[in-house]
Amino acid sequence: DTGVSQDPRHKITKRGQNVTFRCDPISEHNRLYWYRQTLGQGPEFLTYFQNEAQLEKSRLLSDRFSAERPKGSFSTLEIQRTEQGDSAMYLCASSLAFFWATGSLLSTDTQYFGPGTRLTVL
Amino acid sequence: KQEVTQIPAALSVPEGENLVLNCSFTDSAIYNLQWFRQDPGKGLTSLLLIQSSQREQTSGRLNASLDKSSGRSTLYIAASQPGDSATYLCAVVMRFGAGTRLTVKP
Numbered sequence: 535d536t537g538v539s540q541d542p543r544h545k546i547t548k549r550g551q552n553v554t555f556r557c558d559p560i561s562e563h564n565r566l567y568w569y570r571q572t573l574g575q576g577p578e579f580l581t582y583f584q585n586e587a588q589l590e591k592s593r594l595l596s597d598r599f600s601a602e603r604p605k606g607s608f609s610t611l612e613i614q615r616t617e618q619g620d621s622a623m624y625l626c627a628s629s630l631a632f633f634w635a636t637g638s639l640l641s642t643d644t645q646y647f648g649p650g651t652r653l654t655v656l
Numbered sequence: 657k658q659e660v661t662q663i664p665a666a667l668s669v670p671e672g673e674n675l676v677l678n679c680s681f682t683d684s685a686i687y688n689l690q691w692f693r694q695d696p697g698k699g700l701t702s703l704l705l706i707q708s709s710q711r712e713q714t715s716g717r718l719n720a721s722l723d724k725s726s727g728r729s730t731l732y733i734a735a736s737q738p739g740d741s742a743t744y745l746c747a748v749v750m751r752f753g754a755g756t757r758l759t760v761k762p
Contacts, residue, residue: 567750576660576745576752577700590750625699641687641707642749647700 538648540626546654547616554612555651559628565642566609568601569625571650577625583609584631616655623650658683662746662753669736670761677731677756679746684724691720691731692745694755700745704731736760 539558547553559566564585569577580599581591585606598616603609613620627645634640659682669675679689688707692700704713704720706729712721719732733740736758743755 569752574754576662576747576754578752579750582750627700639687644702644705645690645747646702647692649699 538626538628538646540624540648540651542651543649544652544654546656548656549616549618551616552612552614553616553653554610555624555626555653557609557611557626557628557648559608559626560646561607563628563630563646564606565629565631566603567627567629567645568609568611569627571623571625572621580611613653616653618655621653621655623652625650658686658748658751660746660748660751660753662744662756664756665754666757666759668759668761671736671738673736673760674732674734675736675758677733677744677746677758679729679731679753681727681729681748681751683748684727686724686748688749689720689722689729690747691718691729692747694743694745696743703744733758738762 541556545553567582568580571577579592580595581601583603586603598614601611627647629645630643632640661680663678686708690705691703693703694700704715706713706722717734722729738760741760743757745755746753
C-alpha cells in the first residue's frame with residue numbers, strides 16, 4: 535500500500551464555482567478525516583468518517599461544504615459557491631480504530647496524512 | 657471543547673543541542689496524543705503516538721511524554737541536526753496546536 539493519496543494536488547478556481555476533492559485512504563483503515571490548513575496554522579478539523587458513516591462535522595463548517603464516503607473506502611469533499619476565504623490546503627488522513635466488544639471506542643492508531651490539495655480561489 | 661496550545665511558536669538552536677517542545681491541552685479525557693513533523697509546503701509525517709494509558713514513547717533521538725492529569729505533553733529531541741528543521745505539531749485526537757517552528761543552525 536502506497537499510503538493516503540489525494541487528487542488533485544492543486545486546484546485554481548474562480549469565486550462562485552464548485553470544486554470536489556478526492557481522498558483514497560490506506561485500504562484497511564476504517565477512519566477517514568478531512569482537515570483544512572492555512573499558512574502558519576495547524577490543521578483545522580472539518581469532518582471524519584467511521585467506515586461510511588459521517589460521525590462528526592465541525593461547527594465551523596458552513597453548509598457549502600459536504601463530504602461523503604459512500605462505500606467506506608475513498609471520500610470526496612465538495613465545496614459549493616467557493617469564496618476567497620476557502621483558499622487553503624485541504625488535508626485528508628486515515629487511521630485504524632479499535633473497539634470493545636460492546637462497540638465503544640477503545641483507541642485509535644496513528645493518523646497517516648496525504649499530501650494535500652492546495653485550493654486557490656481567485 | 658478541546659484546545660491545544662504549543663509553546664514556543666518558534667525556536668532556533670545550534671546543531672547538537674538537546675531541546676524540548678511543549679504541548680498543552682484542556683480536556684484530559686483523551687484517547688491518544690500524536691506528534692507530527694511538517695516540512696514547508698508538505699504534508700504531515702507522524703513521529704510518535706502516545707496512547708492514553710502510556711506515559712512516553714521513544715523513536716531514535718525523539719522521546720515524547722504524556723501527563724494527562726496536567727494536560728501536558730513534551731517532545732524531546734536529542735542532539736539536534738539541521739535536518740530536524742521543520743514545524744512540529746501536536747494533535748489530541750483531531751485537534752491540532754499551531755505548531756512550533758524549529759530551526760537548527762549548522
